[in-house]
Amino acid sequence: MTVSLKGKNAIVTGAAVGIGPAYAEALAAEGVNVAVCDIREKIMDLPAKLEASGVQAVGWVADVSVPEDVRKVVDGTIEAFGGIDILISNAGKCWVSVPDDDLDKAIADYEGMIGTNLKGEFLMGRAVIEQLLKQARGGEIVNVATDHMVTCGSPNEICPKLEACPWADAPRPTGGGEVMDVYDASKWGLNGFLFAWAKALRPHGIRVNALCMGATDSWMIRDFFGFPQTPGEEDEEQMKEVATWMAKEDTAQVLMNLLKEGPEGRTAQNINLCVGRPTKLEPPLKNIYITEESLNVSA
């Protein structure tokens, strides 16, 4: 049982390069009006492309870590489309950080990565939630996280419920990074929003889920590894690595399938998109951090 997305209104953050535009294009292809933003000027080219699918589209240069910019995007979307149904909090930053970095770098890392990845998703989420509650017609919030925090567990804890995971006996494709502490913290932190929002918003028919992305061919991962941004320009070693990554069109399809579950679909779920597994929407997993019953509470 799936629902049509046609005529709904969505916001996609971080949509200028990488996976963001793939999400925006997939939504437009489903008939969704799409508002996009990015810190890059290039974002202003995207709305015209999206409109070719016969939907409305609008864009802003905006930094999701800046409250005024978030208001500009959310208020602007409401003005342009008359409402919001779907938020895809995709904007993210990623670079190397290690425990013996100095304080100058640590603070810059905090402002950059926690600012965009955690504060940005908080601000966008809260601004959109206010509108969703006002509209009283449900809604969808999807945060974008990382497979460093998938349910089979890092930090390695005693987890008697691991049998709930169909991949319990498979090797983890990644643990957390050794040189990505601030990034990993920003993404682990999203669990706080995932579970709190899913519980608080369930009575309002609003679903909250997160995509725990493994390596996907994108601007960010090419930047992280110092690979050429243009596919085909890699050297032989790089080519082998790139071949293991997921395709952004496939991960966008997973997102569409998630959204099409509609109000009766899963909520409070981290959806695992791990390299080495099929890039598809797996059935909902038994949640190991909260219970189904605990979702039926109201804020």
Place this chain on the structure above:
Amino acid sequence: MSALDGKVAIVSGAAQGLGTAFTRALSEAGAEVIAFDVQDAIAGVAESIESATGNRVLGIKADVSKREDVEQVVATAVEAFGGLDVLINNAGSWRRTPVDSSWEQALEDWHFIMDTNLKGLLMLSRACVPHLQARGGGDIVNISTYYVLPAKSEGTNSPETDLYNASKWAINGFTDAWSKYLAKDNIRVNGMCMGATDTPMLRGLFPDGELPAEMAGTVMQPAQIARQMIDLIADGRSGQNIGAWVGEPIVIPPHPADNRLVSG
């Protein structure tokens, strides 16, 4: 000879509750402790622990969310005691942050929670790590909460505290990455994830600070958690979240089997 004779420890948020209990336990175990807090009470707390244990406890009024304060605390520790072996990242802020609160309130809440619980923890740790490395090893303990554990955390991620929850979940990223990166330096990093413990933070949830009758009899005591912390440091493991649940023995669990983690 006590377990931590000659060791130097820093405890953040030490003027009350768990922070005071951690300071007392470290001091009883023989460590010299730099105990800091934003509250004026820190001076008296430090004095009373020092006079009880006979080991030096330096109380400093300082705010973990302020860079200058963090730098000053760490510099004072190294100057006064010659180095650093143990960091207890305990300072934390808590408040209800309902999803339907106003935009202005949300912005203020972000800073109220995150500047201490996440930015402060990051800054203090970054300032301490070079000193732990210089000693050839040490321990970092991050104080978290039990609902980041899959076991027995059912239902307890509160819908009313999204920012507090996020700040504690985020610590998992630090505990995991630091334990891996700092293994070469013989520095162990673990999280402690406890349920209801009788602290001013918990009492603050209830009118007049009185615990409800059903909770008063079962709630864990800070001294019990502090003993668990001392045991954790003695145990030598790294990269783990150690749980403590109301109604269960407060102990260090057996070492788990390496659960299929492949570092990427």
